[in-house]
Amino acid sequence: MSSDEAASFGSYLLGREIDAASRAAYATAARELAYDATDRITEFALRRAWSIAPLDGALALVRPDAPLRKKLLLMAAVLETRPEYCDDFLPRERSTRDALAVAASVARAGVLAAFGLLLLPFVR
Amino acid sequence: VIDFDCIVVGSGASGAMAAQTLIEGGARVAMLDAGLRDDRYARLIPEKTFVDIRRTEPEQYRYLLGERFESAAFRRVGAGAQLTPPRRFIVERVDELLRLRAGDFAPLESLAFGGLAAGWGLMCGVYSGSELERASLPEAPMRAAYQTVADRIGICGSGDDDARRFTVGDLARIQPPPPLDPTAALLATRYQRRRAAVNGLGYVLGRPALALLTQPKDGREATRLRDMEFYCDDGGAAWRPAATIARLAAHPNFAYDGGVLVTRFDENDGAIALTAFDLRDGTLRRYGCRRLVLACGVFGTARIVLRSHDEGSHLPLLCNDYTYVPCLVAGRLGRSMPAHAQSLTQLALFHERASADVAVGTIFSYRSLMLFRLLREMPFGVRDARVLMQYLLSGFVIAGFDHPQERTEGKRVWRESDSSSPTGDRLAIAYELTPAERRDHRTRERGFAGVLRTLGAWPLRRVHPPLGSSIHYAGTLPYGDEERPLTLARDGRLHGTRNVFVADASGFTFLPAKPVTLSLMANAHRIADGIARRP
Numbered sequence: 001m002s003s004d005e006a007a008s009f010g011s012y013l014l015g016r017e018i019d020a021a022s023r024a025a026y027a028t029a030a031r032e033l034a035y036d037a038t039d040r041i042t043e044f045a046l047r048r049a050w051s052i053a054p055l056d057g058a059l060a061l062v063r064p065d066a067p068l069r070k071k072l073l074l075m076a077a078v079l080e081t082r083p084e085y086c087d088d089f090l091p092r093e094r095s096t097r098d099a100l101a102v103a104a105s106v107a108r109a110g111v112l113a114a115f116g117l118l119l120l121p122f123v124r
Numbered sequence: 125v126i127d128f129d130c131i132v133v134g135s136g137a138s139g140a141m142a143a144q145t146l147i148e149g150g151a152r153v154a155m156l157d158a159g160l161r162d163d164r165y166a167r168l169i170p171e172k173t174f175v176d177i178r179r180t181e182p183e184q185y186r187y188l189l190g191e192r193f194e195s196a197a198f199r200r201v202g203a204g205a206q207l208t209p210p211r212r213f214i215v216e217r218v219d220e221l222l223r224l225r226a227g228d229f230a231p232l233e234s235l236a237f238g239g240l241a242a243g244w245g246l247m248c249g250v251y252s253g254s255e256l257e258r259a260s261l262p263e264a265p266m267r268a269a270y271q272t273v274a275d276r277i278g279i280c281g282s283g284d285d286d287a288r289r290f291t292v293g294d295l296a297r298i299q300p301p302p303p304l305d306p307t308a309a310l311l312a313t314r315y316q317r318r319r320a321a322v323n324g325l326g327y328v329l330g331r332p333a334l335a336l337l338t339q340p341k342d343g344r345e346a347t348r349l350r351d352m353e354f355y356c357d358d359g360g361a362a363w364r365p366a367a368t369i370a371r372l373a374a375h376p377n378f379a380y381d382g383g384v385l386v387t388r389f390d391e392n393d394g395a396i397a398l399t400a401f402d403l404r405d406g407t408l409r410r411y412g413c414r415r416l417v418l419a420c421g422v423f424g425t426a427r428i429v430l431r432s433h434d435e436g437s438h439l440p441l442l443c444n445d446y447t448y449v450p451c452l453v454a455g456r457l458g459r460s461m462p463a464h465a466q467s468l469t470q471l472a473l474f475h476e477r478a479s480a481d482v483a484v485g486t487i488f489s490y491r492s493l494m495l496f497r498l499l500r501e502m503p504f505g506v507r508d509a510r511v512l513m514q515y516l517l518s519g520f521v522i523a524g525f526d527h528p529q530e531r532t533e534g535k536r537v538w539r540e541s542d543s544s545s546p547t548g549d550r551l552a553i554a555y556e557l558t559p560a561e562r563r564d565h566r567t568r569e570r571g572f573a574g575v576l577r578t579l580g581a582w583p584l585r586r587v588h589p590p591l592g593s594s595i596h597y598a599g600t601l602p603y604g605d606e607e608r609p610l611t612l613a614r615d616g617r618l619h620g621t622r623n624v625f626v627a628d629a630s631g632f633t634f635l636p637a638k639p640v641t642l643s644l645m646a647n648a649h650r651i652a653d654g655i656a657r658r659p
Contacts, residue, residue, distance in 0.1 A: 056505035077196035094458030109508035
């Protein structure tokens with residue numbers, strides 16, 4: 001279960017497939033921290049990968065310590081300490097055009113969170 | 125029973141300084157200490173910069189997240205939240221052995237070798253004459269003691285900026301400060317441009333004094349700017365009590381006994397008998413000495429004194445109220461960060477209303493702590509927060525504000541029985557700011573935030589961690605001239621005893637906002653020097 005979770009969460013966080021070692025590291029970390037248990041929101045998100053982003057965005061506003069968020073943050077922590085993915089977390093030189101892309105992603109995050117807030121009552 | 129001239133209880137900043145002074149004064153000294161150490165992480169950390177580690181080390185999770193990923197657990201902000209896995213030994217076994225009932229007050233205590241100073245932020249500050257007077261510390265001996273301690277530990281700082289009188293004061297032989305990182309350098313440049321306006325509001329900005337070597341000293345190396353201060357000590361450049369105790373260990377008059385928790389003392393005709401709990405096998409051990417120096421931190425000392433001398437009294441308590449403010453420096457967004465830097469306080473901002481009423485702001489760049497810690501505080505999904513923070517991080521700084529504290533009725537500590545505790549008791553703490561203090565602190569924080577905006581650092585929000593999070597404690601056994609129980613004579617002697625001395629911050633009757641560690645080391649030296657001169 002954790003390995004499938006890791007694959008879904010990893011590709012959501014980075015926008016690409018993550019390697020087997022990172023999936024295994026997530027599974028170990030989830031076991032160590034007793035994050036194995038899941039809830040309806042996480043189950044829903046894992047069955048429908050498109051829903052992870054809106055649910056994550058909505059939970060960040062209304063329930064930041066929800067199990068789905070904890071698992072996503074754990075995945076982020078695991079990936080952050082993998083040399084293969086550190087450039088996705090370290091600060092980088094960005095151009096003005098990049099800044100516009102970042103602004104667009106923040107705007108998209110707002111839209112996704114709004115959708116997630118509408119979705120949450122049905123998922124719960 | 126083992127007999128010594130002097131026993132120093134505790135291996136923290138005060139204990140290390142007191143022991144060194146006593147040894148140099150010719151005494152035979154034993155140091156008793158719980159002495160828990162990191163036996164896992166220090167050896168795992170390679171000699172590379174933080175960025176090199178991130179890019180090349182496949183096993184980095186072991187010390188960045190912890191071997192059991194404990195640092196990745198979702199945790200609320202509070203005392204000790206900043207401790208990285210290699211520093212977690214500082215609070216090991218505290219919940220089990222140092223029982224506490226403190227409500228919303230969240231102090232940090234330690235049973236570690238080096239005490240809380242095994243992980244302190246290295247920032248130093250010299251108290252002004254008025255601050256010393258309000259804290260009941262004698263000015264001339266303290267000035268001399270500051271210099272002695274600075275010469276022992278090595279302090280870097282700026283001898284010629286506006287904040288000098290709050291940081292290094294008149295100290296001589298100060299090493300040059302480390303280079304500023306680009307974000308702090310930008311703030312410092314803006315300060316120079318808007319200096320008159322900022323000074324007009326009562327604020328000055330400067331380089332902090334740090335117990336960090338920028339030049340080699342006494343076998344310790346200068347900092348290599350690996351940006352690993354939150355994880356390791358970089359060749360001894362950062363002063364920790366372990367450095368001093370390692371040197372003392374080579375002296376024939378010094379003995380260190382780790383693995384014991386001193387619980388009480390009894391004085392009979394001037395001779396001291398100590399009872400300690402052996403942490404290795406749970407047995408009781410006894411020690412004897414002619415003079416006892418308690419230097420186990422304000423709460424540790426209070427526990428021992430209350431067990432030994434009193435059953436029901438309430439002691440006063442002082443703790444700086446602390447607030448922090450994440451800020452964005454717009455001119456640094458989307459820029460790269462240099463690999464070689466240090467993660468300690470970059471700049472210090474002081475607000476002086478009167479000479480004993482100085483509040484302190486410290487400015488850090490968020491460099492070598494992990495990004496996921498910030499992601500969980502963001503009101504965005506984790507993916508979008510990551511993309512956004514990767515862009516913002518180079519301009520992200522944390523400003524912390526400390527307020528001076530004075531005694532009021534609502535700040536106290538006492539001892540209660542607790543049958544589940546290995547020592548049969550616990551400390552209880554009540555700590556409430558008065559409404560006037562709260563109003564004053566919030567007003568002052570708004571002032572600090574305004575100055576940060578003037579410098580181009582835009583505050584995002586104010587975070588008020590629980591009281592106790594500043595990790596600066598004092599005032600439980602106040603200095604006084606009257607021979608009253610549970611107070612100290614000016615020379616550190618516990619009233620009602622002949623040969624029991626307290627060398628930590630328990631005696632301070634006022635707690636300035638400046639970082640306390642240098643002053644408590646200077647005071648420990650002052651008290652130990654007085655003991656060494658006794659017949």
